[in-house]
Amino acid sequence: MALSNSEIADLFDELADLLDIEGENPYKVRAYRNAARSIRSLPRSLAEMVAAGEDLTRLPGIGERIARKIETVVKTGKLPQLEQALARTPPTLLQLLRIEGLGPKRVKALFSALNIRTLEDLERAARSGRIRRLPGFGPKIEALILKHLDQALEGERRYLRFEAEDIATALIAHLRQAPGVDRIEVAGSYRRWKETVGDLDILVTVQGDSPVMDRFVTYEGVAEVLSHGGTRSSIRLRNGMQVDLRVVASESFGAALQYFTGSKAHNIEIRTLAVKQGLKINEYGVFRGEKRLAGEAERDVYACLGLAYIVPELREGRGEVEAALENRLPKLVELADIRGDLHAHTKDTDGRDDLETMAQAAKALGYEYLAITDHSRRVTVARGLDEKHLRAQMEAIDALNERLEGITLLKGIEVDILEDGTLDLPDSVLKDLDLRVCSVHYQFNLSKPKQTERILRAMDNPYFNILAHPTGRLINKRRPYAIDLPRIMAAAKERGCLLEINAQPERLDLNDEHCLMARDLGVGLVISTDAHTAAGLQLMRYGVAQARRGWLEKTQIVNTLPLAQLKQVLTRP
Known part of the structure; x- marks a missing residue:
């Protein structure tokens, strides 16, 4: 079986990391990283495209050389250049790259100067004070490394839900080919749309003596069969993820x-409520004595307890059972409610597609508008725009809008919030834009008071509209920077600023608890993809799922408004 898109992207990311450590040409390293990002955002399987003989160079960020490498990976499951790099460099250095505060240049310095090859070596060096003496490190980096080492050494591996979806989709397609398979669903935290999952739980109903279990354990992605039974089997995939498959009776499928x-917290509340009503509830159904009252349909399980149906995203033990009893569950925002995307990049900076390609992709999604928000000049690695180049892009957007039908491009910028709280471009150009998305991209290690004041000072600028990825986190890679988020939310509400729910699967920032906080404080929010390709616009569903986990309704999301009303909201009081 060919590797999934996520697995292929991981190979190119690992190769880029190792080449970066070796000091390889930065353009080559960037090409591999761009290819990995492009591969992750593809809506179709690369294996299918290669099998169909499609031209991979038509994909964003994929040239002829990388296209040939992808074909090799699809056909052999291996990337020869990565294996060569691993042979030259201890593979444990990849573990060091996952420690917050370390990048390829610092890992190379640790490897060369201190002979650090493992996380244990890193811990000993940090505790002995040797790291702080290296150029470019210092006490803060050393303390940050120690702060996160315990989690890196002992923590359970969790996978982005985006990665898990790639795996689950391929597995379900494989299982559906078994005779007799009827209903099939992935349960667990995956179904609740948690941002990360530890494993996958798949439920299936079958007709007759289906060989679905045999097909499951012989899946070509299996590294180890942990158990193999008639109604339950468990496997470990080659990426380390455990997957459990259960065959359940049709009359119990909803209950299961x-x-x-x-x-767990949600289920405890449900079972407690059932006991109070003289009922028993388990994976087989809802029972009064020996009589089954419900089980085949999940909605009936809730209805038996006098509850409105609780969607999976809300099942976290945060008051949803009480709200269902009192018929006051929120009418959650849906993907169909989104009228446009307010954070997207083009090839003018670090995106991969031009203005018109992005516009047509947004139109195909049924959007009314799309904001073009390329980086400002401070982000040099992304070839950020200065005032001259931004004005040239603004003119190009105006010209394109004159001939576009059914979609309007908004003139915007993702402008850096500098360390002193000023914005990276002058007001003289910011005032001529439709909107400004404001971001922190550097100096993540400021103290909580300083980082908070930095953002509050930026919000004082009358052209500040949206605080992008407000906590700066990268899931499994970088922790949020320290800020007083309630204070920032209160200030945003007072000033007429908005906060972003960034739909990038490795960001999902704000997180679900912050969405709840924003809901309670009445702060205006937008859901945006931060797309760097046309295909990346399709990631909106991840942001919508995050908003749903935060109990948010359509009325609390600004980009559910028609364009005329949106423009009014974007005009600061």
């Missing part, structure tokens, strides 16, 4: 789906 979707 409810039970295995969780969360």
Whole structure:
């Protein structure tokens, strides 16, 4: 079986990391990183495209050389250049790259100057004070490394839900080819749309003596069969993820789906409520004595307890059961409610597609508008725009809008918030834009008071509209920077600023608890993809799912408004 898109992207990311450590040409390193990002955002399987003989160079960020490498990976499951790099460099250095505060240049310095090859070596060096003496490190980096080492050494590996979806989709397609398979669903934290998952729980109903279990354990992505039974089997995939498959009776499918979707806190509340009503609830159904009252349909399980149906995203034990009893569950925002995307990049900076390609992709999604928000000049690695180049892009957008039908491009910028709280471009150009998306891209290690004041000072600028990826986190890679988020939210509400729910699967920033906080404080929000390709616009569903986990309704999301009303909101009081 060919590798999934996520697995292929991981190979190119690892190669880029190792080449970066070796000091390889930065353009080559960037090409591999761009290819990995492009591969992750593809809506189709690369294996299918290669099998169909499609021209991979038509994909954004994929040239002829990388296209040939992708074909090799699809056909052999290996990337020869990565294996060569691993042979030259200890593979444990990849572990060091996952420690917050370390990048390829610092890992190379640790490897060369201190002979550090493992996380244990790193811990000993940090505790002995040797790291702080290296150029470019210092006490803060050393303390940051120690702060996160315990989690890196002992923590359970969790996978981005985006990665898990790639795996689950391929597995389900494989299982559906078994005779007799009827219903099939992925349960657990995956179904609740948590940002990361530890494993996958798949439920299936079958007709007759289906060989679905045999097909499951012989899946070509299996590294180890942990158990193999008639109604339950467990495997470990080659990326380390465990997957469990359960065959359940049709009359119990709804009850099993409810039970295995969780969360634990939610299920405890459900069982407690059932006991109070003289009922018993488990994965087989809802019972009064020996009589089954419900089980086949999940909605009936909730209805038996006098509850409105609780969607999986809300099942976290945060008051949803009480709200369902009182018929006050929120009418959650849906993907169909989104009228446009307010954060997207083009090839003018670090995106991969031009203005018109992005516009047509947004139109195909049924959007009314799309904001073009390329980087400002401070982000030199992305070839950020200065005032001259931004004005040239603004003119190009105006010209394109004159001939576009059914979609309007908004003139915007993702402008850096500098360390002193000023914005990276002068007001003289910011005032001529439709909107400004403002971001922190450097100096993440400021103290909480300083980082908070930095953002508050930026919000004082009358041309500040949206605070992008407000906490700066990268899931599994970089922790949020320290800020007083309630204070920032209160200031945003007072000033007429908005906060972003960034839909990039490795960001999902704001997180679900912050979405709840924003809901309670009445702060205006936008859901944006931060897309760097036309295909990346399709990631909006991840941001919508995050908003749903935060109990958010359509009325709290500004980009559910028609364009005329949106423009009014974007005009600061």
